[in-house]
Amino acid sequence: MANGNDKVLLKGNEAFAEAAIRGGLRFYFGYPITPQSEIPEFMSRELPKRGGVFLQAESELGAINMAYGAGAAGGAVFISSSSPGIALMQEGMSFLCSAEVPLVALNVSRGGPGIGGIQPGQADYFQVTRGGGNGDYKIPVFAPASIQEAIDLIYESAELAAYWRNPIMIFVDGIIGQMMEPVTLPEQRPFTETSKIRDAKPWAITGYGDDDTKKNVVKSLRMQPDDLERHVEYLFEKYRRAEKELCRVETQDIEDADIVLVAFGTVARIAREAIEILATRGIKAGLVRPISLWPFPYDVFDKIGSRTKAVISAELSMGQMIEDVRIGVGKRLPVRLINRTGGMIPTSLDLADSAEKIYKEVN
Amino acid sequence: MNKRGFFIVKAVIQIKRITIITGHYGSGKTEFAVNFALGEAGKREYAKHALCDLDIVNPYFRSREKRLMLEEHGISVFGSSEQDEITAEIPALGANVRGPLENAECRVIVDAGGNDSGALVLNQFRKYFTPEQTDVLAVVNFSRYETRTVADAAEQIAMIERATGLAVGGLVGNTHLLRETTAETVLRGHDLALQLGEKLGIPLLYDCYPVGVVDPAYPQCAPLRDTLFPLNLYLRPTWLDR
Incomplete structure (x- = not known):
């Protein structure tokens, strides 16, 4: 293994898997799907030699329920899939949230709807931020824009998931999974030994052990409505705290910009180059890059200065994040969309041209 | 050592008609194949030039994405079963791949898929890959995580x-x-590649450097002058480096 300070060239998917292992996530359950199949491939090779467990499930339904079981027993679990596979896992996500089972989940998303295609997309924004499972629940979602940021967030999420006793979702598009960047890997966090789980996670199902009076139950079934209501209210107390503590955003020149672009993941990278192009045309553009998609950084839009004429949501979807941008902006400014979908990616020139056109329309 | 490399470049690469580019995932096979094919086409030693993209395991960053640019330089691109289909879930190779491999007038660069699994597809074209007309090269990047050592x-x-x-x-x-x-990155790679060549009994033919990033006139690159190979990053969008 590389030392902490050595730079290595890693493909996104390999980096995500390595970061999960180094974060102490000892169990991986998955089913291959493009564009993230390198992850189960990497895990099948690496986890067994490093004291972890890799198990290929019969489907994504199997994988999420294995994660539910292993997590309930106190195992630190990582799962990954791509859009349609994550769709299959939604019921399980709801169960994990209700039963307060930690999990780090990764969606390397592709074009949809349906089986869609294998090129990159961000049209799972609603899926990951609103959730496709039943009932009242929330999942914190982080959307890194580089491989290094993804490594750091996956590594941190291993601890966050255990602390919040909730799944944490990492959301990247296929480009970030498939591209390569020089990165620095964090030190290996030791796996929790099975015998130590009882102490580390006193709520986990670890059997009676030496104490035959104490038996933990991890469940989502609550037949009494008042009991279920109390449980959901308790969960939402936790989510309200998470909204304050997990909200993350990066901004660039939004106080005195002519227009402000809002973009996450790959599109934020393209936007940075587009902003340079716009500067050569005399248009000053700012950037809001949400890093957490839930909680969404609504308050950041209050910092946009009086010079700004419009806020533009740039997305690889038909416009999903734009709904959150509208909530954040309110009625102060027009909110417009620049988008591609189906696996298409705008060039920085496309983005700059579209933003310039919008600026001229609103100015 | 460099002379040995130079000698082999002359003796091997320029004689044989088919060059197969193999290597670890992400070693830079495709970028090298595209750059190498452009260089070979520029020599005009053959009536025709072709790049056969046999990478059916990697879904993104394939050489056939650069079809138009290559065609402008007189290089025909073969590989996918449908001309512009770069997104098929189960990509298949078209029968037309055999055309350039059979044509003795055509200089062919074969871009194989990564690792042993990606290279496996070469087997269906084995009859063309006779030692008399084929060179097999391996691209190595010692900064890649899984090939950081000579042994790996x-x-x-x-x-x-x-x-x-x-x-x-x-x-x-x-x-x-x-x-x-x-x-220093290039020099370190050069030293390790020489050790690898020694271990395997094969020559180091080129030391690639990214154009616009490393200046080949840098004095420390002097010992590599016979093997330095400029690599233009055709497949990498500029915004990836923002």
Whole structure:
């Protein structure tokens, strides 16, 4: 293994898997799907030699329920899939949230709807931020824009998931999974030994052990409505705290910009180059890059200065994040969309041209 | 050592008609194949030039994405079953791949898929890959996580040879960290590639450096002057380095 300070060239998917292992996530359950199949491939090779467990499930339904079981027993679990596979896992996500089972989940998303295609997309924004499972629940979602940021967030999420006793979702598009960047890997966090789980996670199902009076139950079934209501209210107390503590955003020149672009993941990278192009045309553009998609950084839009004429949501979807941008902006400014979908990616020139056109329309 | 490399470039590469580019996932096979094919086409030694993209395992960053640019330089691109289909879930190779391989007038660069699994597809074209007309090169990047040591890189090459039954006859050093590559990165890669060549008994033919990132005039690159190979990053969008 590389030392902490050595730079290595890693493909996104390999980096995500390595970061999960180094974060102490000892169990991986998955089913291959493009564009993230390198992850189960990497895990099948690496986890067994490093004291972890890799198990290929019969489907994504199997994988999420294995994660539910292993997590309930106190195992630190990582799962990954791509859009349609994550769709299959939604019921399980709801169960994990209700039963307060930690999990780090990764969606390397592709074009949809349906089986869609294998090129990159961000049209799972609603899926990951609103959730496709039943009932009242929330999942914190982080959307890194580089491989290094993804490594750091996956590594941190291993601890966050255990602390919040909730799944944490990492959301990247296929480009970030498939591209390569020089990165620095964090030190290996030791796996929790099975015998130590009882102490580390006193709520986990670890059997009676030496104490035959104490038996933990991890469940989502609550037949009494008042009991279920109390449980959901308790969960939402936790989510309200998470909204304050997990909200993350990066901004660039939004106080005195002519227009402000809002973009996450790959599109934020393209936007940075587009902003340079716009500067050569005399248009000053700012950037809001949400890093957490839930909680969404609504308050950041209050910092946009009086010079700004419009806020533009740039997305690889038909416009999903734009709904959150509208909530954040309110009625102060027009909110417009620049988008591609189906696996298409705008060039920085496309983005700059579209933003310039919008600026001229609103100015 | 460099003379040896130079000699082999002359003796091997310029004589044989088919060059197969293999290597570990993400070693830079495709970037090298595209750059190499452009260089070969520029020599005008053959009536026709072709790049056969046999990478059916990697869904993104394939050489056939650069079809138009290559065609402008007189290089025909073969590979996918449908001309512009770059997104098929189960990509298949078209029968037309055999055309350039059968044509003795055509200089062919074959861009194989990564690792042994990606290179496996070469087997269906084995009858064309006779030692008389074929060179098999392996691209190595010692900055890649899984080929950081000579032993790891040797194992990757051994796996590719086992899967294909083809013997790798030369190395292409491509140790880099994209925009963070320095002359030291290239030199370190050169030293390790020489050790790898020694271990396998094959020559190091090229030391690639990313154009616009490493200056080949840098004094420390002087010992590499016979093997330096400029690599233009055709497949990498500029915004990836923002």
